[in-house]
Amino acid sequence: MRLKFTKMHGLGNDFVVVDGVRQPLPENGPPLPAEELRRLGDRHFGIGFDQMLVVQPARKEGVDFRYRIFNSDGSEVNQCGNGARCFARFVRDEELTDKHEIRVETAAGEMTLRVTDDGLVTVDMGAPRWAPEAIPFTAKAEADRYFLVAGNNGYEVSAVGLGNPHCVLLVENVDNAPVDTVGPLLESHEQFPERVNVGFMQVIGRNEIRLRVYERGAGETLACGSGACAAVLCGQRLGLLDDTVTVHLLGGTLQVHYPYSSQDGHSGVLMTGPASRVYDGAIDIPQPSKAR
Numbered sequence: 001m002r003l004k005f006t007k008m009h010g011l012g013n014d015f016v017v018v019d020g021v022r023q024p025l026p027e028n029g030p031p032l033p034a035e036e037l038r039r040l041g042d043r044h045f046g047i048g049f050d051q052m053l054v055v056q057p058a059r060k061e062g063v064d065f066r067y068r069i070f071n072s073d074g075s076e077v078n079q080c081g082n083g084a085r086c087f088a089r090f091v092r093d094e095e096l097t098d099k100h101e102i103r104v105e106t107a108a109g110e111m112t113l114r115v116t117d118d119g120l121v122t123v124d125m126g127a128p129r130w131a132p133e134a135i136p137f138t139a140k141a142e143a144d145r146y147f148l149v150a151g152n153n154g155y156e157v158s159a160v161g162l163g164n165p166h167c168v169l170l171v172e173n174v175d176n177a178p179v180d181t182v183g184p185l186l187e188s189h190e191q192f193p194e195r196v197n198v199g200f201m202q203v204i205g206r207n208e209i210r211l212r213v214y215e216r217g218a219g220e221t222l223a224c225g226s227g228a229c230a231a232v233l234c235g236q237r238l239g240l241l242d243d244t245v246t247v248h249l250l251g252g253t254l255q256v257h258y259p260y261s262s263q264d265g266h267s268g269v270l271m272t273g274p275a276s277r278v279y280d281g282a283i284d285i286p287q288p289s290k291a292r
Ligand SMILES: N[C@H](CCC[C@H](N)C(=O)O)C(=O)O
Pocket: 013, 050, 051, 071, 077, 078, 079, 080, 081, 082, 083, 164, 165, 197, 215, 216, 217, 218, 221, 223, 224, 225, 226, 227
């Protein structure tokens, strides 16, 4: 099978976007066998990506599309902030829609994406989930801070869900934060039954932070949209941040705003940033051997 794809990125968090509207892809489950998806995600043996995004036709009223997200380790996940922006740009570039406001169904629920004339995209990431079981996270009770023991050390973290789980640590300076060591340690911490994205946040002021993220299923990325929202939410909960925050990531800057309330009383986290297209490609995928 020849698979057409588009390489995109949101501040260097990079994606292979596959069009499941005009290509025959499975409606559920991975678009490819997991080992093939991991091979394509490999930056030496494949195309290389942090996540694969699968764009699919809407399957219910009130939404324009559905899209699904696969980490480079093959795991399917429910949320990707940078991916949502690239999805919105993709469907407009491909003339699959001419809307500026796009409703999309994801495994985390429905989201509204707004594409503005300056090429930026604002994503309503939905309301934060603080209850441990909704993150999911194992804890006796919901709290502003949790103390995790990992290896021979203890770590104070905040935890929040945005359709995907996040924990956030405060650091003095992201430049020397222990992302490579503490990131993987906490990513697979037993109190996060579905693993977790780990954010290292340096507070510059009440409207500005620096952030690095060790992503679940992908390792450290140059940017993490849901991670940026999670860090702002945790910083607000700790009384350190105001409603609108500029988030400086390795790959660039996002604007995060919370709370806002739409006409129907919905209150979600708004994230605004760019979405970049790099190139279009096609690759031959071995057909799974037919069962004899
Ligand atoms: N690694 C994440 C998915 C991608 C999120 C990130 N790329 C973003 O922009 O939000 C997870 O396993 O939940």
